[in-house]
Each structure stands twice: as structure tokens, then as C-alpha cells.
Amino acid sequence: MVQLNDTTASSDILEEMLKQGDMEFFPQLRKRIDRFVDVFNHHITQQKLNEYKRNLLDQLRPLQQATTVFTSMQALRRFFSYINGLGINSLITTLHESGFESLMSDDTLNFLDNDDLTIDQRVTEFFNRQDRRSTIFEPLKEKLVGIQAANKYTLGLANYAGEAGDFVLSPVAFINSLFFPNTNVGENMRRRSRLLCRGEPNWFTKVADYLTYYVMETGTSDSELQEFLDYHGLEDDFVHFQFCINKWLEQIREMLPPDQTFMLGKKVILTELERVRKFLYAVILNKPELLQEHTEAVTQTVHDAATQANPSNGASLLPCIAYGQLPLPTDGKRILCFDFVLDSSVSHRTAENILSDISRNFQAVRSREVRINGDIKTVRLEVEISENIPHLIAKIISKLANLNVRSVLIGNFGLNGFRHAMNPAFNRIYSRDGRETAVGFMATSFVQSLDRGGEPYYCPNGWRRYAIDVGMTGAQFEKQYGSWPVAYHGTAGTLAMTILLNGLRASGQGCFLRSNHGGVYLSPSIEYSGHPRYAKIIQIKSKYVQMVLQVRVYPKLIEKHPGTLTGARLRDKQKADPNFSNDVLEWVVHWKPGQYIDALNGILVYGLMFRVTDEHPKNLPQNQWWKVH
Structure with a gap:
């Protein structure tokens, strides 16, 4: 573990946050997935x-x-x-459409963490809880x-x-x-x-x-x-x-689904989880050795999928869905590669027939072929698609199972054309006088607020921005998103890494939500978003680190509300942030519970904001409102 200081490279901060995720997030997630699959496969x-x-x-x-x-x-x-x-939510959809991390954020699944329950008790508890939703x-x-x-x-x-x-x-x-x-x-x-x-x-x-x-x-x-x-x-x-x-x-x-039993292959899903972990390292840190590790993990996922044994009860195995890097859409459409990994026992002739069967589920197939590498047979389609990809897979997943498809790789998984998730050219360290420095960050300061989409944007003093690559130049970004206000979303650093891949996930619980709706909570104030209730404080050696997401949000989606934290409410005498009234500290974007909202839908995550301090953030002058009772 590295010692953080002003000369610490910006990538080292991210690497430390990822390691925290390894220690805190992925082991618990692996346990939940292991038990979740057992619940799904239970008779x-x-x-x-x-x-x-x-x-x-x-x-x-x-x-x-x-x-x-x-x-x-x-x-x-x-x-x-x-x-x-x-x-009751579809178990298949929960695992393959919403993403692995949804299993951690779904509170109705926390019974999976209970080591004292038997498998029968977990199945019973699952349906009891789902029936109450x-x-x-x-x-x-x-x-x-x-x-x-x-x-x-x-x-x-x-x-x-x-x-x-x-x-x-x-x-x-x-x-x-x-x-x-x-x-x-x-x-x-x-x-x-x-x-x-x-x-x-x-x-x-x-x-x-x-x-x-x-x-x-x-x-x-x-x-x-x-x-x-x-x-x-x-x-x-x-x-x-x-x-x-x-x-x-x-x-x-x-x-x-047809009248038959479907099961999930646990080994393949856990292998895919490890692939996702390496994918996060590779796409965020952009180190050659990490890219190579991810490539090896993809190979292992494909091998485990193709060679997994059929269930002894005659059930069909549902394919494991794996997402790589997806190309940016143009006019709402993507040119996308689908690799359908077949059971290794399938003959070449059968693979050709499967190629034809799968192709019928897509309207605009640009190219198609059967690829053979030893015992591994893969059907590859390049298609033009405008449909929501997870929904498309959900519609045909049982058909794929009956065609002996063991895994579906969607997007780019190779080294060629692999996009780095971050853009160091736009890294910034913000301060009142512009004198604070750190390796890999440009010192930045502005006294007056800037106008962003009709809302004030104040200099986030004391924070560092690690910029996310949004796939466009500064001029293109300003043209596309210049009229969108700046906002912030506090989060645990370990979860922020998955947000980079999927966007923000709407919560089904919280204040100001409409009936049967969810929402994403934002704030125009980075100080409000930096409260430990939202931005978890992580201690790395002698430093305290917090992470907040910097976003642009489509203005018509914003619904303004007062702060709900003690010290930031309407009845509190002092402002939590001197730049904002307490009655506008929470912005709600209403969205479907459990679903992700990204730039195409109205929220662009374009910066990871870090606060790195020697003392605990609660002792900082700007955070004295945390102590209000």
C-alpha cells in the first residue's frame, strides 16, 4: 500500500480505492452471488x-x-x-440485466449475508421478502x-x-x-x-x-x-x-420461458465476477500488465463457460452475460459485436445452424461467422442495434439456453481499441488561491461562481478532480453539455468504480419520491455531498480520503428540495454551504427504481472528486455543520 502525499500520482489514489473495493466490496459480493445462484437453482x-x-x-x-x-x-x-x-423480480433479470452490484444494493437480499441460514431457509426468506415488495x-x-x-x-x-x-x-x-x-x-x-x-x-x-x-x-x-x-x-x-x-x-x-427448468452455472458466474474486477482495474488504471490480466480473465471465462457440465436433472443452463466496453452510440444506435460461446460438445455443422437461428433475433446483422479455437466454438455477430441491450437479452435468453449457448460476450474485450476510462488532461486540484499542487493535477482556482445551465458552479476548493473520458474534446463537451448544470453525488469509493461503467442507479427509497417511483439524489453543493452519510471516509495510511462524483444533469429533470441532513435543513439557522440556501441542497431526478441513468438519459458522470486530508474531515472548518444536533 502506498503512502499518500502531495507527490503521490493521481492513479495511485484510484488504485488504493480499488484495493479497498477488493477488501470490502468484492468478497461480500462473491458470497452473495454464490448463495443467490443456490437460491435460483433450488427446486x-x-x-x-x-x-x-x-x-x-x-x-x-x-x-x-x-x-x-x-x-x-x-x-x-x-x-x-x-x-x-x-x-417478485425476475431472478434472471436481477443478475444479468441490473449488474452484479445490484445484488449488493438490494436490501431485500441482505439475508444472503446470514451464515446461519440453511439453503431451504434462504429460499423461503427470498420469496417472503419479494412478496412484500x-x-x-x-x-x-x-x-x-x-x-x-x-x-x-x-x-x-x-x-x-x-x-x-x-x-x-x-x-x-x-x-x-x-x-x-x-x-x-x-x-x-x-x-x-x-x-x-x-x-x-x-x-x-x-x-x-x-x-x-x-x-x-x-x-x-x-x-x-x-x-x-x-x-x-x-x-x-x-x-x-x-x-x-x-x-x-x-x-x-x-x-x-418455455415449460422447462433453467439453471445458472455458478462456476462461470463467479469466474465472470473476477473478470469484472480485473476489467475495472484495466479500464480505470490503464496499465499494460492489467490489460493483459483482463485478457487472460476473458479467456478463462470463455473456457469455463464452454466446458461446464450439463445439470444432472436435465435442466438447461442459462448463458452467462458479460459486458465489455460498448461503443458510444450515434443517433441512438450502436454497431456492436456479440460473441455467443457454445457448448464445447457442439459440432461445427450444428454451430452453423445455431448461427442462423441466433441471427433471426436481430434485425440489422452486418456480419456473422462461426469461430473455432480448439474446443471453443463461438458465433460472432456484428449488428446495428438501437434496442436496450439487456432487454433484448432478457427476451431471448431462454432461446439461447436451448441453442447450447453458454455465455454471451457483448462489446469489446480485447486490447485493441480498449478505451481508458479516465482523461488525465482534465485532472484538476482546486484551491482558493491556486497554490495547492499534486502530481498529475492542474492547479485551478476561480473566485466568482460560473454559470452552468443557469445554475451557479462554485470552485470546489479542497478537492481534486480525476477526469473521466467522455469521448469528446473540450469544445465538443461544452457544446453538448454546456447548458447542463453541475451537480455532485456522494458515494463510497468502492461503488464509484462500478458507477463508471453503468451510470447512477435510481434508489427506490428516500425522501421526495413519487408513488412507485425511484430517484437519483444529487446536490449543487460538493460540501453537502461530502457528508459521510453520502461520501464514505476511507483511511489510507495517514490520510483520509473521500470520493464524490461530479456530474452534469439535464436541467428539465431537476426537482429541487431542501436538505435532509441535520445541520442542512430548513429549520437550521446556519447554511451548511455558504454558497447555497438550505432549501435547494437536494436535487432529485425521478427514475425507475433499480435502473441506471446515464448521459443518454440525462446524467453524465464526468469527474471523480477526491478530498485527501491529514486530519479527519469532521474537523475541517467547512464541515462544522456536521456537528449540529
Whole structure:
């Protein structure tokens, strides 16, 4: 372990933080994953999942058998209520879509840390806790409710609007910013013809809103729905509703696994965890020997995946999903490589057939081939993709298992073209007079606040910024993000490393959240974000180190609230930060609980802010507000 001082290289600070992660984060995560896989593979879990599927199909039958628009909407309302009541996340999605670190941040899984529980007790506890959650069955929720940056929601299929009177409406689709009253329609509107109403601006959207409000049980009664349908003559369009609902049902059935048992390969998943650990070292520290170690870890992951034994109970193995570096999107699309690692027993001819089968799941395949390296056979596809990648994998993962795919490598894993996560050219050390120095940092100071997106940005005195490579020049960055305010997010240094890869993860618990929503908490004040409740204090030799993330946030997503920490509340007499009023210290960006939000959605993480001090931060003059009781 290195001694930190003013001559310590900036990369050494990051390396020490990573080592802290090795000691604190990864061992506990490894234990959770080990036990999580045991819970998933348990026969009771498999029985429960099959039971959920059967019940779900039972709930779909009334929707398919409906003979009127009215009964269709009633059945859809009951179905949606049932989905909301399931209260269990997909185990596959939890592990492969949200990322390994989600297993650590999900408090409902902390029972996995209890060494005294047997496997049967862990399975029971898992379902007991999941049943108490208000979350919706995944990945169906992604089909039913998708949250976009503009706070729009879309459910099911897209809307179709053809010639006047030719109307096809998705089962439920709405934009929540619009409002269509539940009160009776005025007499003047009643006199309008059905065709004339459909020529009104936003008619289709308003109808979709109203029907969705009914389905979501927001106060619309059956009698009000019937009156609405009669007034707009929507029963005449039942054939269009039926067509759209049947298409929607097909999509839901496609997302359900077939009637068979699926299991996770523990050894491969734990090998992949080690690969991720080395990946963090390689991409952040950019040392040649670390890049080589990561390459060797990839080789081990592929080997373990291809050679793992089939379960003795005849179950199919779900492929292990591994993410490398993903190319930056252009116009919402990426050119991406998928490597599907096959069971080593698969013949070359079978591999060619698998190549064709997998290709059918992608719309824009640019190239495809079967690669053979000894016993390792890999199907490689280069595709143009705009779809959310984890959602795509979730839809086809059971198909891949039945095609003897043992692992899926997504993105770049090789040394060529490997992007360093950091950009030392923009490293800064901030102080009031610009005289503080440190190796690898440019001394920076400014007295007056700067304007960033209409919000003040004050010099973060006493902090060092280790800049993240955002893939653009300074001029390009200013053009793209110059109108986005600067904010901060305090975090434990060990978790910050995974945030670099995924973005910030929305919490489902906290103040100021809307019903059934999550949020990311930010602050315009680095001093507020530097409170130990948010920014864990780590002691490295004789120094105290804290880490805070520096971000840019799309201004329309910001919702301002007072501070919630003692010493920073509205009723506290003194300001926690002299630059800001206590009533604007917390910024909330509402987002889907448990999901990540990155630059594409409105939050760009572009700097790791370190505070390195000789004395405990609680004794610093600017932190005396911590001691308020």
C-alpha cells in the first residue's frame, strides 16, 4: 500500500480505492452471488417460477376471450392489477440485466449475508421478502411500463392512426403529462359526429390517455368508461382493438420461458465476477500488465463457460452475460459485436445452424461467422442495434439456453481499441488561491461562481478532480453539455468504480419520491455531498480520503428540495454551504427504481472528486455543520 502525499500520482489514489473495493466490496459480493445462484437453482424456486407463469397465462385468457372493447378494457385492468400484485423480480433479470452490484444494493437480499441460514431457509426468506415488495414482475414491466427521459410512459404496442375513422389503439399507451377529465363530456361535444371528433388534434392521444387511466385504476368507473366508449363510437372498432391486443399478447408470451427448468452455472458466474474486477482495474488504471490480466480473465471465462457440465436433472443452463466496453452510440444506435460461446460438445455443422437461428433475433446483422479455437466454438455477430441491450437479452435468453449457448460476450474485450476510462488532461486540484499542487493535477482556482445551465458552479476548493473520458474534446463537451448544470453525488469509493461503467442507479427509497417511483439524489453543493452519510471516509495510511462524483444533469429533470441532513435543513439557522440556501441542497431526478441513468438519459458522470486530508474531515472548518444536533 502506498503512502499518500502531495507527490503521490493521481492513479495511485484510484488504485488504493480499488484495493479497498477488493477488501470490502468484492468478497461480500462473491458470497452473495454464490448463495443467490443456490437460491435460483433450488427446486422450490423453479416450482415457484413455473407457478407464476401458469397463473399469468390464466390471467391472459379473459383478455383474449373478450368480445367487446368494454370487456377488453375490464380484462386488461384486472390483468394489470394482477401484474402489480405479483411483487417478485425476475431472478434472471436481477443478475444479468441490473449488474452484479445490484445484488449488493438490494436490501431485500441482505439475508444472503446470514451464515446461519440453511439453503431451504434462504429460499423461503427470498420469496417472503419479494412478496412484500411493491415492484412489478420483470421483465414484463419493461413491456408494460417503460420510463423515458422526458417522463413519458409507454405500455404495450405502439399507436396506429390511419385514415379518419380507421383507428387501431394499443392496449394501454399514454403520456402522463396530458390530462383527460373523468367528468361527463359537455353537451356541445356530444353533438359532434364521431368522425369529426377523430379529426381533432391529439384525439388519438386523448383517447389513449383516458383508456390508460381506466386500466391503471385512477378513479375512472365502469359506467364512465362505458359512456366514453359510447360517445366516441369505439365499440365499432373492436376488430382493431382485438387485433392489437392479440399482437400484444403474442409479445408477452414470447417473453415467458418455455415449460422447462433453467439453471445458472455458478462456476462461470463467479469466474465472470473476477473478470469484472480485473476489467475495472484495466479500464480505470490503464496499465499494460492489467490489460493483459483482463485478457487472460476473458479467456478463462470463455473456457469455463464452454466446458461446464450439463445439470444432472436435465435442466438447461442459462448463458452467462458479460459486458465489455460498448461503443458510444450515434443517433441512438450502436454497431456492436456479440460473441455467443457454445457448448464445447457442439459440432461445427450444428454451430452453423445455431448461427442462423441466433441471427433471426436481430434485425440489422452486418456480419456473422462461426469461430473455432480448439474446443471453443463461438458465433460472432456484428449488428446495428438501437434496442436496450439487456432487454433484448432478457427476451431471448431462454432461446439461447436451448441453442447450447453458454455465455454471451457483448462489446469489446480485447486490447485493441480498449478505451481508458479516465482523461488525465482534465485532472484538476482546486484551491482558493491556486497554490495547492499534486502530481498529475492542474492547479485551478476561480473566485466568482460560473454559470452552468443557469445554475451557479462554485470552485470546489479542497478537492481534486480525476477526469473521466467522455469521448469528446473540450469544445465538443461544452457544446453538448454546456447548458447542463453541475451537480455532485456522494458515494463510497468502492461503488464509484462500478458507477463508471453503468451510470447512477435510481434508489427506490428516500425522501421526495413519487408513488412507485425511484430517484437519483444529487446536490449543487460538493460540501453537502461530502457528508459521510453520502461520501464514505476511507483511511489510507495517514490520510483520509473521500470520493464524490461530479456530474452534469439535464436541467428539465431537476426537482429541487431542501436538505435532509441535520445541520442542512430548513429549520437550521446556519447554511451548511455558504454558497447555497438550505432549501435547494437536494436535487432529485425521478427514475425507475433499480435502473441506471446515464448521459443518454440525462446524467453524465464526468469527474471523480477526491478530498485527501491529514486530519479527519469532521474537523475541517467547512464541515462544522456536521456537528449540529
